[in-house]
Amino acid sequence: MGVGTDGHDRSTGAKLTGTAASPQLGRAGGTGRDGQKNVSLFRRIFLLNAAGLTVATALLLGPVTVSTPILPGEVLVVVAGLAVLLVVNALVLRIGLAPLQRLGRAMATADLLHPGARAPVTGPAEVAGLITTYNTMLDRLETERATSSARALSAQEGERRRISQELHDEVGQTLTAVLLQLKRVADQVPGELREEVRQAQEATRGSLDEIRRIARRLRPGVLEELGLHSALRSLAAEFTTHGLSVRHHLDGDLPPLTEETELVVYRVAQEGLTNTARHAGADRAELCLRRVVDVDGGDGVELLVRDNGKGPGRLREGAGISGMRERALLIGAALSVGAGPGSGTDVRLRISTETGVSKTGASKTGASKTGASTTGAPKTGVPPQLRAATAFEGDR
Ligand SMILES: Nc1ncnc2c1ncn2[C@@H]1O[C@H](COP(=O)(O)OP(=O)(O)O)[C@@H](O)[C@H]1O
Ligand SMILES: [Mg+2]
Structure with missing residues (x-):
């Protein structure tokens, strides 16, 4: 900056x-x-x-x-x-x-x-x-x-939170009830109908899993509950499919990150991997979070999403990359998207000590956290800067 x-x-x-x-x-x-x-x-x-x-x-x-x-x-x-x-x-x-x-x-x-x-x-x-x-x-x-992008991002996080909550609490609960009912029915129906009921049970279970997955993407609950490392690990696992394998390297001794920085790191990793899956045509990707020394010799953290796909070519930035940039700006980090050392694409987010790294060693929730960021009290998921920009978001 x-x-x-x-x-x-x-x-x-x-x-x-x-x-x-x-x-x-x-x-x-x-x-x-x-x-x-x-x-x-x-x-x-x-x-x-x-x-x-x-x-x-x-x-x-x-x-x-x-x-x-x-x-x-x-x-x-x-x-x-x-x-x-x-x-x-x-x-x-x-x-x-x-x-x-x-x-x-x-x-x-x-x-x-x-x-x-x-x-x-x-x-x-x-x-x-x-x-x-x-x-x-x-x-x-x-x-x-x-200010206005902070407000827009805050509104977006608030809306995601609300939709995720409703999916989980309303649709999820209803489908769970349907599943239980189907199980009871399956025990009572005559043998020739039992196969059909079993198929309905499978379909309902599939939808329930899908809804949980969507809700998790909308709101990184694992980030709030278990911290950044677990959230990134589960992100890597989520994007590992039969066509793409995502490996992760997460340094255990990171300087403690502020709550808003963790959310930005998570969202950038999420968009980077989404782009890998959607555009890269890659079969391997890496998700790395490591401690680096910044230009002033202070502690910094770097997130790297690297794939072995076709590369960005003449990159035309869309909503995804400009969204990453907006988020990076909010915490004073530097974002670069470009060709990697091989054929693929590198997305790099560099956070310097001055901005995204908590000097007190604790996140802004006051929870004492280890460098590995694997513990901590439940967090709101919305950066304080964003919350300050839109106090009305809390009314939702
Ligand atoms: N990992 C990648 N590999 C190849 N091309 C990429 C990658 N990430 C982004 N791109 C290119 O950059 C463009 C803009 O990405 P983005 O801003 O996320 O918008 P969107 O994903 O909605 O197209 C993509 O349409 C794609 O052409
Ligand atoms: Mg995208």
């Missing part, structure tokens, strides 16, 4: 806001960024044109004369002078307007899912003011986007 960059640019922005609000057209330029002389665009162009015209006038008043009709030698001198003037004018305009071109490029490539990038504040006062205003607008947009 470009938090550092952000802060820097914000302070630069504050410093230059006055310039932006009242461009000092035609007045003497002040001392701008880093002690540079801050000459306004108006003044630059005016001074250049004035210098050109002064030189032309001086030449006309001095050695250069133009006869009527004009002589070929004089035409040559006048045309050469005009050419020099035009070239110098074009050069100065190009240099003066270059920051505007850079701003245009920065605007064209701005992406709120990759926050922190800012256009460097350079150029004449008006242009510097414009860039500063643009950077300030980006700050605001990124903050608003973070």
Whole structure:
């Protein structure tokens, strides 16, 4: 995340806001960024044109004369002078307007899912003011986007929780009752009907399993009850089918993760494996969660979902990958999706000590947890940041 960059640019922005609000057209330029002389665009162009015209006038008043009709030698001198003037004018305009071109490029490539990038504040006062205003607008947009995506994700988790609960409590209970009834009926019906009742029992049992599976996917109960390691193990088992085998390597001595980080890790692993099953055409996948040393030398954690499939090719990010990005942004982690070392795809989520790793060694529920994250009190599954963003979610 470009938090550092952000802060820097914000302070630069504050410093230059006055310039932006009242461009000092035609007045003497002040001392701008880093002690540079801050000459306004108006003044630059005016001074250049004035210098050109002064030189032309001086030449006309001095050695250069133009006869009527004009002589070929004089035409040559006048045309050469005009050419020099035009070239110098074009050069100065190009240099003066270059920051505007850079701003245009920065605007064209701005992406709120990759926050922190800012256009460097350079150029004449008006242009510097414009860039500063643009950077300030980006700050605001990124903050608003973070809040609204937190709200949307919170609503999504709340809705998943509600549907999962209803599937489990309503449909699940009803099907269990039907199963018991069928068992009683099976004991009483005549022999020739017994096979049909048995088939109905099998179908009901299958539906019950399916509903439990859907409910579990919607709401990672195992994450809440047993912790991240068990949840990831069960995810790997769930995606292991006859066509795909998912192996897991989960470090036992991870730094303790906050509750919201665990949910993000789980959801990213879930989407990564869903993509493997859906798009990769792979027969092997790995799910790794390990301790890494981050750039500052502090503790970090990395989740890796790797498959041996056809690779991402020219990746067109859809709702799944941008959802992973949104979630990663919420905990200040870095997400990358790209070609793996072989033919397949790597999804990497890097969480640094600064953001997703709990410094106190306990999750925010207050439950004392081991590095392996296999124990802990039941958790709500919705990050506090998300809950703060949508207090109304609790009413559901
Ligand atoms: N593991 C993968 N292997 C190959 N292609 C992938 C993989 N993961 C993602 N992709 C490609 O990236 C695209 C976008 O994925 P995603 O954002 O999850 O959207 P969706 O899964 O809804 O298509 C997929 O349509 C697919 O072409
Ligand atoms: Mg997907």
